[in-house]
Amino acid sequence: MAIIPNIIFAILLALGVGFFAKNVKKLLRNIKLGKDVDVSDNTSQRWKNMAMIALGQSKLVRRPISGFLHVVVYVGFIIINIEVLEIIIDGLFGTHRIGLNVLPSAVYGFLIGTFEVLAVLVFIAVVVFWLRRNTLKIARFWKSEMTVWPKNDGNYILYFEMVLMALFLIMNATDVHFQELNSGNIISQYIAPAFSSLSVSTLHLIERGAWWLHIAGILVFLNYLYYSKHLHILLAFPNTYYGSVKPQGEFNNLAAVTKEVKMMMDPNVDPFAAAPEGSEDDVPEKFGASDVQDLNWVQLLNAYTCTECGRCTSECPANQTGKKLSPRKIMMDTRDRLEEVGKNIDANKGVFTDDGKQLLGDYITNEELWACTSCNACVEACPVSIDPLSIILDMRRYLVMEQSAAPVELNNMMSNIENNGAPWPYNQMDRLNWKDE
Amino acid sequence: MSELLKVPTMAEYTAQGKQPEVLFWVGCSGSFDDRAKKITKAFVKLLNKAKVEFAVLGTEESCTGDPAKRAGNEFLFQMQAVTNIEVLNAYQVKKIVTACPHCFNTIKNEYPELGGNYEVMHHTQFLKTLLDEGRLTIEGGKYKGKRITFHDPCYLGRANNVYEAPRDLIRKLEAELVEMKNCKRNGLCCGAGGAQMFKDAEKGDKEVNIERTEQALDVKPQIVAAGCPFCNTMMTDGVKAKEKESDVQVMDIAELIANAQDL
Ligand code: SF4
Ligand code: SF4
Numbered sequence: 273m274a275i276i277p278n279i280i281f282a283i284l285l286a287l288g289v290g291f292f293a294k295n296v297k298k299l300l301r302n303i304k305l306g307k308d309v310d311v312s313d314n315t316s317q318r319w320k321n322m323a324m325i326a327l328g329q330s331k332l333v334r335r336p337i338s339g340f341l342h343v344v345v346y347v348g349f350i351i352i353n354i355e356v357l358e359i360i361i362d363g364l365f366g367t368h369r370i371g372l373n374v375l376p377s378a379v380y381g382f383l384i385g386t387f388e389v390l391a392v393l394v395f396i397a398v399v400v401f402w403l404r405r406n407t408l409k410i411a412r413f414w415k416s417e418m419t420v421w422p423k424n425d426g427n428y429i430l431y432f433e434m435v436l437m438a439l440f441l442i443m444n445a446t447d448v449h450f451q452e453l454n455s456g457n458i459i460s461q462y463i464a465p466a467f468s469s470l471s472v473s474t475l476h477l478i479e480r481g482a483w484w485l486h487i488a489g490i491l492v493f494l495n496y497l498y499y500s501k502h503l504h505i506l507l508a509f510p511n512t513y514y515g516s517v518k519p520q521g522e523f524n525n526l527a528a529v530t531k532e533v534k535m536m537m538d539p540n541v542d543p544f545a546a547a548p549e550g551s552e553d554d555v556p557e558k559f560g561a562s563d564v565q566d567l568n569w570v571q572l573l574n575a576y577t578c579t580e581c582g583r584c585t586s587e588c589p590a591n592q593t594g595k596k597l598s599p600r601k602i603m604m605d606t607r608d609r610l611e612e613v614g615k616n617i618d619a620n621k622g623v624f625t626d627d628g629k630q631l632l633g634d635y636i637t638n639e640e641l642w643a644c645t646s647c648n649a650c651v652e653a654c655p656v657s658i659d660p661l662s663i664i665l666d667m668r669r670y671l672v673m674e675q676s677a678a679p680v681e682l683n684n685m686m687s688n689i690e691n692n693g694a695p696w697p698y699n700q701m702d703r704l705n706w707k708d709e
Numbered sequence: 710m711s712e713l714l715k716v717p718t719m720a721e722y723t724a725q726g727k728q729p730e731v732l733f734w735v736g737c738s739g740s741f742d743d744r745a746k747k748i749t750k751a752f753v754k755l756l757n758k759a760k761v762e763f764a765v766l767g768t769e770e771s772c773t774g775d776p777a778k779r780a781g782n783e784f785l786f787q788m789q790a791v792t793n794i795e796v797l798n799a800y801q802v803k804k805i806v807t808a809c810p811h812c813f814n815t816i817k818n819e820y821p822e823l824g825g826n827y828e829v830m831h832h833t834q835f836l837k838t839l840l841d842e843g844r845l846t847i848e849g850g851k852y853k854g855k856r857i858t859f860h861d862p863c864y865l866g867r868a869n870n871v872y873e874a875p876r877d878l879i880r881k882l883e884a885e886l887v888e889m890k891n892c893k894r895n896g897l898c899c900g901a902g903g904a905q906m907f908k909d910a911e912k913g914d915k916e917v918n919i920e921r922t923e924q925a926l927d928v929k930p931q932i933v934a935a936g937c938p939f940c941n942t943m944m945t946d947g948v949k950a951k952e953k954e955s956d957v958q959v960m961d962i963a964e965l966i967a968n969a970q971d972l
Contacts (some may be wrong), residue, residue, distance in 0.1 A: 444763040453725065521868025522818035526783045535788040537795075560781065589921075592912030643911040646779045646903030647863040650893055668781030681908035682780050689785060693771030694737040695907055701733070704767040706746040707716045 274366065281363035281487075288491030295498040299576065302614040306569030314517040321657065326512040329657040335583070338404070341397040346434070348394035352387045352440065359487050369450065381455030388444065388459040391437040398433045405430070412582030415591075417601040422580050425500050427482035432496070436489050446475045452680040507577040508656045514570045515657030520648045524664060528557040560669025564610045567666060574658040575607035584650035584660060590643040597643040599650035599660035606663060632667055641645035641667050642679060714750060714798050717769040719800045729764040729834070732797070733815065734807035737772050738938035742823040744945065745938035751967040752808050752832050758972060759845040763806070769796050778819070780904035784798035787823065790815075808832040808963060810864035810937045811902075817869070819842060831865055833936050833962050840881065849883030852971035857884045857965075858930040860921065862937035870894075875936050875962050882969055887928045897921050899943035904913040906939050919970035922947025927958065931957045 311318075324330045327345065333339035361370045369382045405413055405426055413426070444450055444460035451457055451464050454483040467475060488535075498502050504511075561567050564575075584599040585591050591598050609631045617624050644664045651659050678686070685695045693700040722729050723825030733756065739749040756763050765768075807813050817829035830838075839845035857879050865871045874891045879886050891897040900910070900917025910916060921951045922944060925933050933948070935941040938961075945959045960968075 289913060311748070321859070332877050358825065373874070470851060519814075519818055519869050521814040521864050523778060523821060525787065525822050529783045529787050533791055534785065536788075537791055578942055587895070589900060589917045590911070590913070592897075592915075593910075593912045593917050593920050597911070639911050642908070643913075645863070645898045645900060645905050647915065648867045648897035649863075649895075649898065652867050665781065668779075669780075669783055672781035673784060678780060678782075681909050682904055685782065685904065685907040686782050686785055689777055689789065690773045693789070695772060695776050696741055698741045701741045701768050703770055704716070704718070704765065706735075706740060706749055707714060709748065 280367050282489065284358065284488065287492060292494050295495070296613060298500065298618075299503075301617075302695070303572045303576065304615065305565050305610070306567050306572040307565075309568040309570055311570065313709075316585050317517045318513045321515060322513040322519070322628070325515075325655070325657055326508040329655070331657075334655075336403075341400055344393050344397040348390035348397075349433070349512050349644040352390055352394070352437075353490075354383070355387055355440070356490055357528060358485070359483070363487060369447075372453075377453065377455055384444065384450075384456035385458040386571050388441065388456070391440050392459055393492070395434060395437045398430050398437075402427065402430045412586040415582060415585060415598060415600070417598055417604055418580070418582075419431055421500070422604070425502075426580070429496075429500065429502050432489070432493055436486060436493070439482045439489065443486060444481055446479040446482065448472060448475055448479075484562055500666070501578065501580040504577050504579040504656055507573065511573055511577040512657045514573060516651075516659060516666040520651055523662075526559065526669070528559065558670075559673035560671070561666035562670045562674070564606060564613055565624075566670070567606070567663060569658070571606070571663055571666075572661075574663075575603050575610055577656050578603040578607060578658055580604065580654065581655065583653040583655060584658070585655040588650040589647055589649065590647055595640075595643040596637065597640045599664075602636060602640070602660045602663055603658060606631060609635050632670065636667065638671060638677065641671065644668075714753050715755070716753055717764045719764045719802075720767070721923075722764045723800060725829070726803065727829070730762045731804045731806050731830075732800075732802045733763045733765050734773075734805050734809075734812050735765055735770060736807055736809035736812045739808055740770070742938060742942070744942060748808055748938060748941070748961040748963055751946065751961065751972070752963040754967045754972040755836065755839075755845065755963060758970070759839045760876055761839070766796060766800075773815040775815045776904040776907060778815070779902070787817075788822050790812070790820055790825070794820060795821055797825060797827065802827055804828045804830070806830045806832055806835040808938065808961070810862040810868070811939070814864040814868050831869075831871060831874065831940045833865075833878055834871060834932055836963065836966065837874045840878070847881040847882075847966055848969055850971070852882045852884045852932070852965060852969050855882075855884045855932055856887055856928075856930045857882070857932045857934050858887045858889055858891070858925055858928050859898065859934045859936075859962075860889070860925060860933070860940055861893060862940050863896065863898050863902050864867065865936055866896050867894055875934070878962050878966060879934055882925040882965060884932075887930060889924045889928055891924060897924060899937075899947075901939035901943050906942075912934060916947075916950075918943035918947040919950060926951060930957060932965070933957060934962055934965060935959060936962055 329339065329343055332342050358369065367373070371383070404410055408508050441463055442461055444457060445463035446467055451461065467478065496673060497505065558566060564572060577601070580600060580602050588597065588599055613624060616627055641664055644661065645666070646661060647662060651661055688695050688697050692698060719732065735749055737743040770791055770794055773793065774786035777789065778786035805816060807892065810831060813829055813831045816825065816827065818869050836845065840847060859875055859879060876886060898917060899919065925944065933944050935944055941959055941961055948954050948957050948959055
């Protein structure tokens, strides 16, 4: 019968990991709804970006206070999770603190001691985060796109981390054997006296309870990620790898347009010649993006990676001067629409069925799109290499090339360029007049 | 003074069977906008002074397509790009300098894929090279000791990581360079980019150029230095709106250097 806890543990673990895997599959499928884009270039620069920006958090620390706190939570959380390895082995094989059997007790004590110190640091950082978020009224956490769920989501994960850290320390404090060892209980030795009046068997119950809740909590946490902005814990890595390695000012040239322009300019091409059978020309290309499927998969990965931190929006000149545009909202809208499309596909046996909605109009308005100055401040500010500007540009392309829906003044500007090669109504033949004025 | 300006065209160079050292891409603003034309002339004076063999395309130049591209009209952009590239390649242009960061960015980054490969420099980078090579000397003159702040153009700074060339030139004027709250990679846009120059702003509670001008005025400069004709217009309008035009001038770096030497 002693084997029953091990079986329960194995089932719990399989369920937790299995459900997570299912959601990851869904996530990948949704991201693959995006168009293909070539990201095979500059691999060494890409690895470097990932190491610096995701692992090294180089962009986060540009805001020193929140950056420092984040590094504490991040490093602490990753290192403490090494402990999970021990928990899993113990859980599956019915051992207790297997680490003590395989490591010299001084080494084991050092490891657990480090985890305990980190647990306290993480706990403190998380409390400060909570205070910043809820009592300091930091503007970027209170913008209009921060509706009920995004606000709660931000807090839930903080509670989660507080509870997990507390459970870890309680588990150690109530482990009589571990306390007797007196190696590695740097913090928990001060918590242990709080339980000293309890009997050994009660202590054991508390210890077991904390142990089970800790591992269950971690599995729940893992599965909560998919429904939360905290996916960035995982996606920050691929996202910084696939992020742009070009100068920020360089906007992509649409290949489909290049083809048509070359054809128009080349006197040798017969514009009426039929396209060869089976070529892409059979499908009329749609220019720009009106829905998530028109974006490329890196842009969709961007949307899932967004941490909703609002650094982009707080640097955005349009947002700073009261315009509706918020680059964070562009990313959140893209993700929410993509989730909606994914659910639609699930509900309709794997095929998307028109729901009369799209990203443009139902989520993102023309007014937001036209307020952008293409200044790249959002791109520069993002700690995980997200490019909201590329989505804005692709949607403008749709508005202009598919709908001719540019503001009147822009249409005037464009017809001037078309007719006389300048955005103003001046004659190209007068271009050198300044010389003699 | 205009008779002093030597502005040969590519056509003239080619007619003589010669190739200039560099092509000066004037840009639409530099060609037609009254304020920007002054910048163009100041830069030409410096080129003449340094005896740089340069040429312009003149009437063969056309909009790079930047505002069309950023407004979303990729067709118009690529038509402009392909047309310009044909002209540039026909003249076998290798090196281009321009006083407009938008032209700079577009030709440097977006033309290569369409067949236009050139070495492209912003005029502040080019002037810096002339200085380093000893072909041009810069003296403080009337700007010695003046408080100057530099507004980073988005398409020069963040877009292409050029932050130091303009600042080095300002320091050479023996001026006191003061930085705004948002500068270099955190620079705040003037509000003109992304084709905003050509339309009214969306509803909000402030104009972007006013916000940026306030940041500039906060550091109490005597001169706001710019490196882009569009930023220049936006900041000039901002200073006017704040009724500070009698205390604060908005000047391009090329103008500062040319004026300092009474060119
Ligand atoms: S590029 Fe557009 S969205 Fe991004 S910060 Fe600038 S104005 Fe805002
Ligand atoms: S796009 Fe980047 S900067 Fe903006 S909210 Fe998302 S993670 Fe933060």
